[in-house]
Amino acid sequence: xxxxxxxxxxxxxxxxxxxxxxxxxxxxxxxxxxxxxxxxxxxxxxxxxxxxxxxxxxxxxxxxxxxxxxxxxxxxxxxxxxxxxxxxxxxxxxxxxxxxxxxxxxxxxxxxxxxxxxxxxxxxxxxxxxxxxxxxxxxxxxxxxxxxxxxxxxxxxxxxxxxxxxxxxxxxxxxxxxxxxxxxxxxxxxxxxxxxxxxxxxxxxxxxxxxxxxxxxxxxxxxxxxxxxxxxxxxxxxxxxxxxxxxxxxxxxxxxxxxxxxxxxxxxxxxxxxxxxxxxxxxxxxxxxxxxxxxxxxxxxxxxxxxxxxxxxxxxxxxxxxxxxxxxxxxxxxxxxxxxxxxxxxxxxxxxxxxxxxxxxxxxxxxxxxxxxxxxxxxxxxxxxxxxxxxxxxxxxxxxxxxxxxxxxxxxxxxxxxxxxxxxxxxxxxxxxxxxxxxxxxxxxxxxxxxxxxxxxxxxxxxxxxxxxxxxxxxxxxxxxxxxxxxxxxxxxxxxxxxxxxxxxxxxxxxxxxxxxxxxxxxxxxxxxxxxxxxxxxxxxxxxxxxxxxxxxxxxxxxxxxxxxxxxxxxxxxxxxxxxxxxxxxxxxxxxxxxxxxxxxxxxxxxxxxxxxxxxxxxxxxxxxxxxxxxxxxxxxxxxxxxxxxxxxxx
Amino acid sequence: xxxxxxxxxxxxxxxxxxxxxxxxxxxxxxxxxxxxxxxxxxxxxxxxxxxxxxxxxxxxxxxxxxxxxxxxxxxxxxxxxxxxxxxxxxxxxxxxxxxxxxxxxxxxxxxxxxxxxxxxxxxxxxxxxxxxxxxxxxxxxxxxxxxxxxxxxxxxxxxxxxxxxxxxxxxxxxxxxxxxxxxxxxxxxxxxxxxxxxxxxxxxx
Numbered sequence: 100x101x102x103x104x105x106x107x108x109x110x111x112x113x114x115x116x117x118x119x120x121x122x123x124x125x126x127x128x129x130x131x132x133x134x135x136x137x138x139x140x141x142x143x144x145x146x147x148x149x150x151x152x153x154x155x156x157x158x159x160x161x162x163x164x165x166x167x168x169x170x171x172x173x174x175x176x177x178x179x180x181x182x183x184x185x186x187x188x189x190x191x192x193x194x195x196x197x198x199x200x201x202x203x204x205x206x207x208x209x210x211x212x213x214x215x216x217x218x219x220x221x222x223x224x225x226x227x228x229x230x231x232x233x234x235x236x237x238x239x240x241x242x243x244x245x246x247x248x249x250x251x252x253x254x255x256x257x258x259x260x261x262x263x264x265x266x267x268x269x270x271x272x273x274x275x276x277x278x279x280x281x282x283x284x285x286x287x288x289x290x291x292x293x294x295x296x297x298x299x300x301x302x303x304x305x306x307x308x309x310x311x312x313x314x315x316x317x318x319x320x321x322x323x324x325x326x327x328x329x330x331x332x333x334x335x336x337x338x339x340x341x342x343x344x345x346x347x348x349x350x351x352x353x354x355x356x357x358x359x360x361x362x363x364x365x366x367x368x369x370x371x372x373x374x375x376x377x378x379x380x381x382x383x384x385x386x387x388x389x390x391x392x393x394x395x396x397x398x399x400x401x402x403x404x405x406x407x408x409x410x411x412x413x414x415x416x417x418x419x420x421x422x423x424x425x426x427x428x429x430x431x432x433x434x435x436x437x438x439x440x441x442x443x444x445x446x447x448x449x450x451x452x453x454x455x456x457x458x459x460x461x462x463x464x465x466x467x468x469x470x471x472x473x474x475x476x477x478x479x480x481x482x483x484x485x486x487x488x489x490x491x492x493x494x495x496x497x498x499x500x501x502x503x504x505x506x507x508x509x510x511x512x513x514x515x516x517x518x519x520x521x522x523x524x525x526x527x528x529x530x531x532x533x534x535x536x537x538x539x540x541x542x543x544x545x546x547x548x549x550x551x552x553x554x555x556x557x558x559x560x561x562x563x564x565x566x567x568x569x570x571x572x573x574x575x576x577x578x579x580x581x582x583x584x585x586x587x588x589x590x591x592x593x594x595x596x597x598x599x600x601x602x603x604x605x606x607x608x609x610x611x612x613x614x615x616x617x618x619x620x621x622x623x624x625x626x627x628x629x630x631x632x633x634x635x636x637x638x639x640x641x642x643x644x645x646x647x648x649x650x651x652x653x654x655x656x657x658x659x660x661x662x663x664x665x666x667x668x669x670x671x672x673x674x675x676x677x678x679x680x681x682x683x684x685x686x687x688x689x690x691x692x693x694x695x696x697x698x699x700x701x702x703x704x705x706x707x708x709x710x711x712x713x714x715x716x717x718x719x720x721x722x723x724x725x726x727x728x729x730x731x732x733x734x735x736x737x738x739x740x741x742x743x744x745x746x747x748x749x750x
Numbered sequence: 751x752x753x754x755x756x757x758x759x760x761x762x763x764x765x766x767x768x769x770x771x772x773x774x775x776x777x778x779x780x781x782x783x784x785x786x787x788x789x790x791x792x793x794x795x796x797x798x799x800x801x802x803x804x805x806x807x808x809x810x811x812x813x814x815x816x817x818x819x820x821x822x823x824x825x826x827x828x829x830x831x832x833x834x835x836x837x838x839x840x841x842x843x844x845x846x847x848x849x850x851x852x853x854x855x856x857x858x859x860x861x862x863x864x865x866x867x868x869x870x871x872x873x874x875x876x877x878x879x880x881x882x883x884x885x886x887x888x889x890x891x892x893x894x895x896x897x898x899x900x901x902x903x904x905x906x907x908x909x910x911x912x913x914x915x916x917x918x919x920x921x922x923x924x925x926x927x928x929x930x931x932x933x934x935x936x937x938x939x940x941x942x943x944x945x946x947x948x949x950x951x952x953x954x955x
Contacts (some may be wrong), residue, residue: 649809674809675802723813724893 102638126200138578139588140385141168146608149540149601152211152225153574155179156595159414160207161227161238166540166551166601167576169590177236177245178229180205186245190667190702191622192391192564194400198232198250199385207231210536210598210663213240214303218329218545220435222607224307226261226270229563233257233299235272237307239393240607246391249309252384252406253280259298259325265333265545269367270309272299273338276538277319277345280408281383281507291345294319297408300367313374313407315418317363319345321354324429324495330545332454334368335437339427343470355445359418359478360427362441363472364457368416370409378414379407389645394621396699400697415697419461420470422478423450429495433519433544434502440504442493449506451481451522467616484522489515494535495598497542499549499579507534507540507554514554514577516584530575531652532558539579540601552577552584555596562589572596613677615698618718622700624669626727629653634745641666643745645659647681647695648673649722651747655730659743662707662736668715671700682718685732692718707734751856754946755849757938762842764935768793768835768850771927774877775799776908778807778919790926791879793831814917815892816884816906827876834873835932840867842939850947856946863939870936878910 141147147165150172155162159179163172180187180196187196187204196202200288206229214223224246226237233251238244251257251272259273273296279285297314304310320340343360346353347572356619373379391398411418425443432439439452454644457735460476461467468475492510499505503525512533536555540548554577560569571591578585617627626632627646632653634643641664646653660666670683674697684692685705693701707713717728735741772790777799779786787806788799796819798804808818822828845858885907896904896917908914908921915921925933 676806676809 135585135587139167139169139576141165141170143307146261146604148604149536149548149551150604150607151540151599152213153555153592153596153599154208154227155593156209156210156572156597157207158594159208159229160594161208161211161225162593162596163243164590164592165604166553167587169394169574169576169588171593173243174593175238175245177227177238178203178208178234178248179727180204182691184312185691185701185703186689188703189693190704191395191397191700194398195245195248195389195391197389197400198234198387199252199402200232203232205231206234208236208597209258211600212261212263212270212543212598213600213602214267215263215265215544216267218333220541220544220546220606220608221267222602222604223267225645226263226688228257228260228272230256230258230275232258233272233274235261235270235301235309237303237309239307240473241610241612242393243611244391246307246393247309248387248389249301249311249618250386250388251301251311251314252386253282253295253314253382253408254278254299255298256321259322262325262327262336262543264327264336264367265329267303269312269327270301270303270417271325271327271336271338272319273322273325275321275323276297277342280284280316287347290319290347292319294345296320296322298322298363298365299406300370302399306388309388311388311403311406312475313379313409314384315365315370315411316408317411317418318473320361322363323711325425326430326432326439326543328432328439328454330434330435330437332439334366335454336365336367337430337432338363338365339423339430339441341426341428355426356567357422359422361475362423362427362430362439362452363473364419364421364439364476366417370414373414373417374407374409379409381405384410392621393615394619396615396620396622396625396701416461419457419472420473420475421452421457422467422475424448429506431496431498431543432714434498434500434547436545438519440496440506442506443490444494444509446493447488447491449489449496449517450478450485450539451483451485451519452481455619456483458479462726484520486515486517486524488521489517489524490527496538497537497539497552498547499539499542499552500547501549505537505539505552505579505584507537508534509535509557510593514552514584516579516624526583526584528577530554530556531562531573531589532556532560536596536598538599538601540603542601550578550580551587551601552579553599553601555599557595559591563591597649603731614675614679615696617671617673617675617698620671620698620700622669622671624667624670626653627671628673628746632745632747634659634741634743639664642669643667644669644671646671646673647683647717647728649679650717650724650728652717652728652730653747654745655747656749657731657745658733658735660707660732660734661739661741662710662734664707666705666707666732667702668705669700669702670695672697672700679721680719680726681721683715684718685715686713707732710734710736751849751853752950753947754847754856754859754942756947757846757945758849758862758942759843759846761935761937761938761942762846762862764840764931764938765835765839765842767931767935768928769832771931772797773926773928773932775922775924775926775944777922778916780919788922789819793828793835793928795828798822811906811923813892813893814896814906815889815933817889827880831873834869835838838862838869842866846942856943856950859939859943863936863943866936866939881907881910 149166151164176186209743233254237247256275258275277294342354423441425446428444466474490508490511559573672695774791777788
């Protein structure tokens with residue numbers, strides 16, 4: 100080795116040593132990383148401490164994760180067809196995806212929110228909104244299945260949703276894309292003053308049933324996000340808006356011209372009172388209301404007509420605008436209900452408003468302007484403080500219940516922890532990359548659990564093994580129990596999670612259903628025992644009520660079906676044990692399989708096009724004799740006289 | 751004699767616990783059944799530990815050709831056992847009452863106990879015979895025909911008392927609350943005899 104070579108070796112050794120030193124100083128990778136691993140390690144067979152429900156975004160669904168492990172537990176189909184279970188394919192669940200536009204196989208799910216009692220998560224249901232065809236869904240946290248979907252008429256882009264008031268009295272839906280209301284044929288560039296941004300209020304009954312109570316027909320700005328007041332501000336709802344410019348093209352520029360847009364503060368209790376006293380007018384609006392019945396295992400879609408529309412000017416002292424800088428996005432209310440945090444997404448600062456100051460300003464009629472007749476409060480006189488130069492592109496804020504707030508910054512890709520009241524920045528942690536929402540279990544209730552925080556990122560890049568151009572999104576889990584946030588782990592998330600909701604597992608896990616009672620099955624075509632299995636013909640419709648049990652179908656030999664028939668295969672799973680689903684599929688069916696839970700009945704349609712003997716089988720490896728769980732249907736010519744015959748073991 | 755008679759009444763009355771609590775318990779454990787699956791044997795019939803356990807045991811057993819578990823009206827024992835136990839309890843109480851009001855020999859207490867032991871043994875013998883039949887009298891068309899090392903058909907008989915491996919299951923068969931109450935009651939009747947006997951001897955002395 101020559102002298103230069105020795106020098107180079109020496110230098111590289113030096114670099115190596117300094118690097119090691121840095122590693123030890125910066126991340127304490129040794130002892131610390133092992134304790135991080137322990138924090139997210141859930142031993143085999145053990146359960147996670149929290150459920151995390153992540154919206155699926157463009158998957159239209161809701162995914163369930165365990166926290167802190169980050170293990171995905173289930174994907175709950177909500178707004179999209181889901182061939183895994185047959186949701187949206189089976190005859191029973193197709194009505195769930197019915198809308199005033201007809202059957203829509205897909206949705207864009209955004210913001211899950213768990214039902215509350217007295218401002219605390221009660222774990223009865225989880226709601227989630229759909230942005231594209233405005234809808235709200237209610238999902239049971241006993242069955243983890245979608246039970247109800249309500250469409251919102253006269254609206255477009257239901258983004259400011261689905262946030263629940265603190266006793267689950269109401270859930271709101273917004274309009275992010277101002278539209279003519281009622282819809283009509285008109286030039287796009289005449290939108291100013293013509294388009295509207297209705298905000299819908301949906302009530303929740305004790306049994307969970309949703310009802311569209313009224314729509315507040317707001318000026319045509321883009322209502323983006325919302326949060327209900329809680330604790331002392333319970334009774335109010337706050338909505339951020341952008342595009343107060345009312346631009347209709349090249350929005351990224353033209354909707355970013357006003358220095359300030361608005362937060363709409365709505366005293367919904369006043370509006371409810373107004374409606375109760377006969378206020379508002381019934382206007383046109385067609386919407387689907389789809390309800391799934393756990394006893395018939397069937398959804399019914401009802402098309403409803405008309406909604407009560409309210410001109411916000413008509414309700415004295417109920418609707419106000421608060422100016423907020425730089426095209427706001429997130430709108431969050433702290434657990435005490437004292438502060439409303441608005442995030443101007445093009446700003447470096449956060450504006451925090453005081454609920455008390457807002458009330459005083461309203462009382463003193465301290466208005467600086469009006470927008471289409473709605474009073475605009477003074478920015479300065481409602482502001483509680485600003486979190487200055489906190490980062491770039493603030494989006495959303497959650498709380499830990501210990502007086503701290505955590506805000507995501509999309510552009511600077513970080514979460515910043517700051518103190519309510521002093522507005523002092525306490526800590527900042529990188530996210531990977533470009534965080535959108537964040538979630539602290541219970542973080543938007545009166546009582547956040549305050550142990551973990553999940554950052555839901557929009558960009559994944561190099562965080563995992565590459566999988567071609569398309570990647571899953573990425574989440575990071577942080578321990579927030581100490582003074583500083585500590586990044587614990589990374590895990591991929593399915594679809595595009597926007598918001599998420601989390602709850603302590605023990606609140607709901609014991610209530611989780613294990614199977615459906617067969618004796619309570621009220622499906623009209625259920626065969627509740629093998630002796631009830633039948634095949635009946637009605638014109639060219641053939642109804643087959645078939646049973647499934649380990650490890651056979653009954654009947655498993657069927658004859659008398661003809662080409663051109665419409666065959667309804669009503670499959671009932673006779674099992675009454677935990678985790679024994681049976682699946683069903685048949686060659687030539689132009690639909691998905693169905694996965695039938697114990698005690699449940701599901702139906703798919705098969706329209707045989709060719710003569711022959713066609714096999715069907717169980718798609719779920721149910722038992723040791725799963726492979727034998729199969730059968731045949733004989734299909735005869737359209738004009739044949741083959742009689743209906745159905746047997747099991749030739750009986 | 752008074753205290754002996756009271757103990758005799760209490761002891762034989764404890765048999766009545768069998769009308770409330772199960773006599774025997776059989777639990778099956780397997781990897782797929784982390785919380786077990788099983789049944790309680792009552793005087794008048796079988797009951798699943800969980801709502802649908804009997805049906806699920808039948809479901810599993812059909813693979814190896816075992817018959818379905820008997821319903822209450824399918825076995826004479828489930829109508830006869832309650833009569834026998836009821837009669838024995840009544841008899842014991844009557845003997846005790848007689849002892850309370852007028853003198854009878856404590857040998858009556860012992861006699862009751864001996865009769866009870868004989869009936870108990872007969873009951874166990876019958877129970878075991880049923881289990882042998884249930885565990886070995888298999889459907890010739892059974893899906894899985896298992897044999898032991900010598901080529902003989904495997905018996906799926908649960909143990910009368912204790913724990914046994916049956917294929918992928920571990921079967922536990924033990925007395926339940928009702929049986930413990932009966933056992934303690936029978937012990938009390940012996941105590942009644944012993945105390946009574948001592949009294950008689952001291953009177954004679």
